[in-house]
Every structure is written in C-alpha cells, then in structure tokens.
Amino acid sequence: MRNKEKTYNEIVQTAYVMFSEKGFDQTSLSSIASEIGISKPAIYYYFKSKDELIKYLFDKIVQEIQSLTSVELETITTTNFKQNLYQLGEAAISHQEKDVHFNHLFNQYMLLASRDTYYSERLLKIQQDFLNTFYDLLTYAVKINAIKDENILIKSQLLALVFDNITNFILTDMKLDYKKIWIEAVDSVLSGVEHHEQ
C-alpha cells in the first residue's frame, strides 16, 4: 500500500522530468523504468499505455496553469490594481525559474495539439481562459474606476501575449530583465487609460 503509492509517484515525477528534457518520442518507458530502478512492465500496472501516461501529465499541467493564472478580483482596489498586475508577472517568472520543465512540457503538448484533437480542444479552452483572465481584470479595473474604458479588449490581449512569451523566452537562455519588461508592458499599456488625480 505504502510502496504502491510511492512507485506511482516516482513514475509520474520521472516521466514529467524526462519527457520535458528528451521529448515524448525520445523517452522510452524502459528508460523511465530504469531511471527509477524498476522494470518496464511495472509501469503498465499503473498506466495501461504510454499515451495514457502522457495524457495524465497533461491533466496535471492543465490544473497547474489554471491555478497560476487565476486572480481574485474581489481583492483588487483602485490603489493596488497596478501592483496586482506587476505581481502576476513576477509570480509567473518565479514559477518558471523554479520549474524549468513546466514550459518545455507544455510546448510539447502545444505541438501535439496540432495533430490530436484531444489536446487541441483542451488547449484552446485554456488559452481562452488565459485571455479572459486579463480581460476580466481590466474590465474590473474599469468598473472600480481605476482606468478608463478605452480599447480594453485589445489591451488585455496585448498584455496576455507579453506575459505568455516572457515565460517562453526564459527557456531560451536569453538573459533579459524580464521583470523590467513586464513592468514596462503594464506601464505602457495603461499609460493612456490611467486616471490621474491632481
């Protein structure tokens, strides 16, 4: 009972790392097994096929993304709105630095999506949610009078694109000051619509 759960977790964790580093096709179940120190058929006790293991990890990643990009609108005020946006970016950048495998794996699922509707349907929904997060945030900011209601849709999409590609660029080993870029993005996009009390 104890061991069963332990082996299961080891398979999931090892697959997560190896798939992200070598890719699905270049990572055989044998190599995962030997990395853990078990035999290949042992994996089949927990997952009925390689594809099922790949799909299982996909579900885990989907959950992770949803929790990462969610925002509690109720906590937003006129004064802390901009800070909240800054922090959203910083949190994503920190997460990316902590878990380098995350985006690598995610990018592989993006490629799978182009030839498997199982993934494309779910990813489209995630991406829509992701865009909506920014749109809802700006809409809420309008509602509480933090910003003016000008071009909010496009501005939210622009912020989402920057946010998303920052995490991608981190993978490429380009050493840029991503936090500064994100701050510049927020400042630039909002500069035209901020209310200036004077």
Place this chain on the structure above:
Amino acid sequence: MRNKEKTYNEIVQTAYVMFSEKGFDQTSLSSIASEIGISKPAIYYYFKSKDELIKYLFDKIVQEIQSLTSVELETITTTNFKQNLYQLGEAAISHQEKDVHFNHLFNQYMLLASRDTYYSERLLKIQQDFLNTFYDLLTYAVKINAIKDENILIKSQLLALVFDNITNFILTDMKLDYKKIWIEAVDSVLSGVEHHEQ
C-alpha cells in the same frame, strides 16, 4: 539530370510539410518516400541520414527568418518610422498566414535546441539578432530624432516579445485581431517617447 533535381525538391518539400504536421519522430523516411511515390533508399541518395535532412531544413528556415526580420535603416525617416514598425508586423502576420508550416517547424527546432547544442547555439544567435533588429530600429529612431532616448532597450525587447508571440498565437487557432494588437503595442510603447510637434 532534370529528374534528379525534381526528386530532390520533392523530398525537401514533402519533408518540410510532413515534419511540421507530424513531428520529426512521427515522420518516418518511409512515409515521406511513399508520399512522393519513391522508395526509402532513394532518399539516402540525396541525404546521408535523417538527421542530415532535418538539419538541412533547419538551415533553410534560418535563412528565411533572417530575411524576414531584416530592416533597411537607411530608408527610415522621422515621418515614416512608425509606419515602418506597423508594416514589419503586418508582413510577419501575412507570412504566417501564407505558410502555416513555418512556425510549427520552427517550434520543433526550439525543442530540439534544449537537447542538442547544434541547434541551441544557432537559435540563440538568431534570437539575439531578432532582438537587435528592434533595438537598432529604436536606436536609429532616437538618432534621427523621431523618439526620445528613454528606456529604449527594454522597449525594444518588449516589442520583440509581442511580435514573436503574435506569430505563435496565430498557430493556436485563436481568432484575434492580431494587426490591431500589434498597432496597440507600437502605440503604447512609443506613446511616452514620441516627440509631439505643436
């Protein structure tokens, strides 16, 4: 002689499409051969291995990128500077819509880069060139007095990130108004540094 060149081009073209659609590992040389209507060993007459074919296509893509992101600074003036930036984005969006395989394939090379220095070294250079294009453009704009010299480095990187991710998002089938997003990006980023003659 005639046929030799024809077969060669068919291999390159078919591989380009199939690799982008199915991925390198999921596209066997046999499947490429049968798609063309030749036998597998015929491919080996032109390319000594599958890896060599993959690398050959990489070189083609690298050339394409370099020509796409190059800008003739000499033609830039104070009045047409912003228009030039707009057009840079429009050209990329149009190109992406014409050749959907291009970015799919490029993304696969990005993944290869994480486990093969042959690709990572070259891609790092491309990405650096890409960032420099935007930096040079803004620097030149400062020189000809089109914009003020404030935070130019970060602003150029921000524009590059948006530019790059627009082409990625087009692949995901999200139907956004990418041209508007790009215009908003240019306007937002430059709004703080433009010279307003009045």
Place this chain on the structure above:
DNA sequence: GTCTATATGCGGATAGAC
C-alpha cells in the same frame, strides 16, 4: 506489485542488382 521472457512491429540504414 514486480519480475523475466517474449511477441510483434517499425524505425534507420546498407548491400547490391538494374
């Protein structure tokens, strides 16, 4: 639950005929 042994198939690559 985890093992050894094995079935089965497909991949890259080459030999050698035409």
Place this chain on the structure above:
DNA sequence: GTCTATCCGCATATAGAC
C-alpha cells in the same frame, strides 16, 4: 538514380511466474 531485399536495434505491449 532508383529499386528489392535485408540487417539490426529498439519501441510498445503482453504472458505468466513469483
């Protein structure tokens, strides 16, 4: 140049013992 035939290795997956 392009073919048929073939080698070799490794992949997924399963049977069946412990």
